Amino acid sequence: MQSSFHVAIIMDGNGRWATARGRPRQIGHRAGAEAVRRIVIGAPPLGIDVLTLYAFSSDNWQRPITETAGLMKLFSNYLRRETATFVEKGIRLTIVGRRDRLPADARRAVDTAEAATRAGTALQLRIAIDYSARDAIVLAAHKARQQPTMPLDRDRFAWLLGEATHAGHAVPDVDLLVRTGGEQRLSDFLLWECAYAELMFSRKMWPEWTAADLAAAVADFRMRERRFGALPDAAAAS
Ligand code: FPP
Numbered sequence: 091m092q093s094s095f096h097v098a099i100i101m102d103g104n105g106r107w108a109t110a111r112g113r114p115r116q117i118g119h120r121a122g123a124e125a126v127r128r129i130v131i132g133a134p135p136l137g138i139d140v141l142t143l144y145a146f147s148s149d150n151w152q153r154p155i156t157e158t159a160g161l162m163k164l165f166s167n168y169l170r171r172e173t174a175t176f177v178e179k180g181i182r183l184t185i186v187g188r189r190d191r192l193p194a195d196a197r198r199a200v201d202t203a204e205a206a207t208r209a210g211t212a213l214q215l216r217i218a219i220d221y222s223a224r225d226a227i228v229l230a231a232h233k234a235r236q237q238p239t240m241p242l243d244r245d246r247f248a249w250l251l252g253e254a255t256h257a258g259h260a261v262p263d264v265d266l267l268v269r270t271g272g273e274q275r276l277s278d279f280l281l282w283e284c285a286y287a288e289l290m291f292s293r294k295m296w297p298e299w300t301a302a303d304l305a306a307a308v309a310d311f312r313m314r315e316r317r318f319g320a321l322p323d324a325a326a327a328s
Pocket of ligand 1: 101102103104105106107119120122123126143144145146147150161164165168217271296
């Protein structure tokens with residue numbers, strides 16, 4: 091039973107957006123950070139309770155150091171700049187993923203922003219950085235193995251997965267997964283949590299995304315019939 095509305099977004103297309111304008115990729119990431127700002131502010135009025143944004147996958151470390159270092163700096167600056175707004179709007183921030191490989195400055199920015207926004211209840215904003223769904227599942231499985239006498243079922247595994255990704259609780263299933271930038275793949279994002287997610291792929295590059303795009307995605311989602319493997323109501327009654 092879903093108790094909260096969870097939207098997750100794979101923010102793709104920063105690089106192509108910049109390249110198409112003859113600009114360096116980092117300019118695309120900067121424009122992407124502005125889009126993050128718009129989407130975060132636009133989420134609570136749409137009834138979104140949990141918003142998970144994929145900002146940096148564990149596989150993204152394979153990119154050139156100039157790009158990864160630039161992104162880390164961008165994340166730190168974003169968190170520092172936005173914390174006051176988060177507090178004012180009741181947004182609780184959590185970073186999802188590994189923290190031990192983040193630069194010290196980014197770790198400090200994460201700790202400060204998380205502590206400052208802890209009391210927020212209007213929106214749970216989860217930003218995935220150095221995140222791999224498969225690594226999180228493996229980590230949760232290790233945790234389960236360390237407690238062999240505890241019965242293991244879906245709910246308990248979801249809780250362990252929450253622990254593995256620093257949520258500190260079971261993360262609600264994703265209701266709507268959006269990927270921008272025209273590609274149609276999951277890229278190791280929330281594989282367990284997306285078991286019954288509605289998928290939506292947008293051709294627009296992430297820096298062009300606005301609150302109106304998010305509203306349209308939510309409106310489309312609300313038209314869909316979710317069956318979770320059961321029959322539609324009419325068929326079940328016949
Ligand atoms: C994928 O697009 C995007 C990323 C790897 C970085 C995402 C970063 C942001 C949206 C900006 C800042 C985020 C926060 C949370 C402040 P890509 O660059 O791989 O695009 P491409 O496929 O067009 O090359």
